[in-house]
Amino acid sequence: MKKPLKFRLPKGQCWTIGVPYFWLLLFFALPFAIVLKISFSTAAISIPPYESLFNYADESLQILLNIGNYLLIFDDSLYIYAYLGSLKMACVTTLGCLLIGYPMAYAIARAPKQQQTLLILLVMLPSWTSFLIRVYAWMGILSNNGLINNLLLWLGVISEPIQMLNTNFAVYIGIIYSYLPFMILPLYATLSQLDGSLLEAASDLGSRSMNTFWKITLPLSKGGVIAGSMLVFIPVVGEFVIPELLGGPDSLMIGKVLWQEFFNNRDWPVASALAIVMLGLLIIPITLFHRYQSRSMEKDA
């Protein structure tokens, strides 16, 4: 497929497409092939800590595929619970971000044009500062001698601090807090493109505003809802920092388990197999996002 392309394209175009193409093949596509390969190998105490998949012995190439890593994942309830925990966490937080983010995006899109840029800037600003520090802020607020507990104790609502840090509750808060801007931005992008005359027409024809919202505004902003939800859902499934800092022993998430397999147990093959299964789970949301993204990025004349 590469050859005819080169003949058709002039030299300059060939370079323009070739450089990023080569870079992405090397640093994006190839690494996934390697992860797939290592997920089929056996862990060993060596450097690097796995056995080679291909052996050349007795004048024949031996390929040793070890599916033991996958069997282990589907056999051990720890991994199953971690996957389920991640998916549940991602569903709940995506919904939470949508419920908070949609009205916010709607209000921004309806604001006077002059204010819109400033409001979007205010929404995005926290996400340009450090992610880690935003999660850290919640540690101080939610801990046993933190702000909320101190306030409630002082008001006399509770007699002893409520355990909030190191629970799933803290993880929910932390994820919604960190990912909210990524939900609002694509929603705002579609809502601000919405043709106001459609809404006027609906209301002239006697449609109630709730009805107009469900029949016109929401369907027309479907693209933004999908993009925003995927921008939250997909990274949250693999999230590591938030469950590690805000969660407790019961908040099992697959990103955390993968990290521990890799860094603490040094079991690279199992970590790779965990990553491959995670990708398998995410393949539908990722394709969904891609279809939307490439449709909006490639304008076909």
Added chain:
Amino acid sequence: MSSLKDKLSFSTIMLWAGMFFLYVPMFILIFYSFNESKLVTVWGGFSAKWYGELFRDQQILDAVWTSLRVAFFASSMAVILGTMAAFVMTRFSRSWGKMTLSSMITAPLVMPEVITGLSLLLLFVHMADTFGWPAERGMFTVWLAHSTFCAAYVAVVVSARLRELDQSIEEAAQDLGATPFKTFFYITVPMISPSLMAGWLLSFSLSLDDLVIASFTSGPGATTLPMVVFSSVRMGVSPKINALATLIILTVSLIAFISWYFARRSDKKSLPPAM
């Protein structure tokens, strides 16, 4: 019409409640960075001593310097790669190469970081095994990793600008005999320079902020700032980190508002005075 008003006010209330939710934790963080007491959540009087401690912490200062260098070079590379990819996506005719490129370039946008980090580390280990290069992981490998995922963001930002650009100007330049190369650097680049700058700044902040991918791809020699902050935060809250957080928040806000101000001023200039 009254019910429409009700809904409008509901979304406006949600907007302000949401803003409150987004900003209060950051203000609390800033407030407690001036706390005298070592216990972060107990107010012990005003003091700036944690800022002094911060500037005496050599480990943090080294990490800041490492992070800034990585972020500078990674975002510069990301702008080059991302702009080329965006150009291919918006100006080239439909082909097999363009299709695969556009699906590869945006993939890192939604890839969980643990997967990107793990896959890149395994690549580097393999390369070192096979070619003996890169011999050890450090700033260079983090730079490669960051350039790749930041290029995705640049491609999105720049292609949005390229799409709304009036192509007839580029065509005019080529009709008048400019080579495609010359057209790009003399016509296209000046017109898209604001989004190049925006893409660069976005990449810079993403690279500065990244913990997971840097942890996977870095070696013993290069510790970035998020790695230092993470290992200290794992032990619990500390007023020194609050001071660091305050400085980061203030710097980012300042840069964001300056660029917003200039963007608004140039917008106003281009509008006719009647508006």
